[in-house]
Amino acid sequence: MGLTSNKVLWLAIAFAVLLFVGTVWLWPRLARRHWRAVSGRVCLLLGTQLALFASLGLAANQAFGFYASWADLFGQEKDQGVVVNHTALGGSGGPLQVIDTAHVRGAGGAPPQSGGQIQKVDIVGRRTHIATPAYVYLPPEYFQPRYRTRTFPATVVLTGYPGTARALVDKLRYPSTAETLAKNGRMQPMILVMMRPTVAPPRDTECVDIPGGPQTETFFAKDLPDAVIAHYRVGRKPGGWGIIGDSTGGYCALKLAMHHPGSYAAGAGLSPYYKAPLDPTTGDLFRGDRNLRDRADLWWCLKHLPAPDTSLLVTSSRIGESNYKDTLKFIERVQANRLTRISSIILDSGGHNFNTWRREIPATLQWISGRLSDR
Structure with missing residues (x-):
């Protein structure tokens, strides 16, 4: 699926929503202070934020046409x-x-x-x-x-x-x-x-x-x-x-x-x-x-x-x-x-x-x- 594909955008949005719901659902179980619980909270927060930023970035690219492909985005266009x-x-x-x-x-x-x-x-x-x-x-x-x-x-x-x-x-x-x-x-x-x-x-x-x-x-x-x-x-x-x-x-x-x-x-x-x-x-x-x-x-x-x-x-x-x-x-x-x-x-x-x-x-x-x- 290409960078400008609507499927990619909707998948990113769905993944961000799932991570958000998962964070709310799992947060009480990760309320303890041992390293596993702290690591879990950090991973959930970081993952949710990255998914949200990715969704926003894909939506902005769809609206403004900054990059045409993944290779274009990462400077690898051949x-x-x-x-x-x-x-x-x-x-x-x-x-x-x-x-x-x-x-x-x-x-x-x-x-x-x-x-x-x-x-x-x-x-x-x-x-x-x-x-x-x-x-x-x-x-x-x-x-x-x-x-x-x-x-x-x-x-x-x-x-x-x-x-x-x-x-x-x-x-x-x-x-x-x-x-x-x-x-x-x-x-x-x-x-x-x-x-x-x-x-x-x-x-x-x-x-x-x-x-x-x-x-x-x-x-x-x-x-x-x-x-x-x-x-x-x-x-x-x-x-x-x-x-x-x-x-x-x-x-x-x-x-x-x-x-x-x-x-x-x-x-x-x-x-x-x-x-x-x-x-x-x-x-x-x-x-x-x-x-x-x-x-x-x-x-x-x-x-x-x-x-x-x-x-x-x-x-x-x-x-x-x-x-x-x-x-x-x-x-x-x-x-x-x-x-x-x-x-x-x-x-x-x-x-x-x-x-x-x-x-x-x-x-x-x-x-x-x-x-x-x-x-």
Whole structure:
């Protein structure tokens, strides 16, 4: 049973309840002062507390999608993030392969023409040879005969670190939110490409082209759009692509929109930060390359690089988020130039969590939809 399995969570809760009941039942028998009774009391208390903490930890992971598997939790994930897959690169299948399909949550098993579809895919970058899974949401209009010649705008949606792509579907509910907004005429039908920025797990690459390592920025700026365009009816002209992310994904979204306005006409960062960190999860991202380090600092980019012709959205909360002051400063810096457009969502209170981002996602999807063309 996997880390995110409901069976694991319910078993942990049942075990914690049994230990609690057992502790209450056995406590009178262990009231004596000899070493066996004392040891028994210590073991029961310790066991009950560990079971409760495990249950709470599993429930939190289910809610927020911190870790996808036991190997991910214990830092033993073995998936190879950078590969040369000659079959995928050279065969007729192309750089994107559909692995599975599913209904959109809330569509009640409706056919794709009515409820849209979620496809699980594998993507291999032609330039970078990075291989990574993703989920693609296709709106109902994509399958309707009257739209058979139409191309659709596309938006990449990124998790934080470590994050799980599935959480974007199940926990943050991007597909069902997009389907509802489009049905109500509040946004245009749009393809969503949902994935985590961790394309070389377990390393946090911060969407940087690492010298001698994963070329993550190039993958998201070039390989990913090319792979999606080759497989789906997505507009090829500039202005048809956007990118959204939370936390680490939010930083990546802003950076990619700023560095590559020809690829992304709009970028939205939910609770983002504005400079790539260096810590045990990232390792040495820049290998002494000062230019690369500066480009990963959005403050430096705003001061020293030409203003990009793109639209940016940032979010924060007055109470509960540590990036609030930096976000206000970022808005002010962007406003100082006349080419880059900046918008914001500032909540009265919130946090660095799924509940806050779910409150921001509908407005974010509407915002980005209004800045993308479908041709």
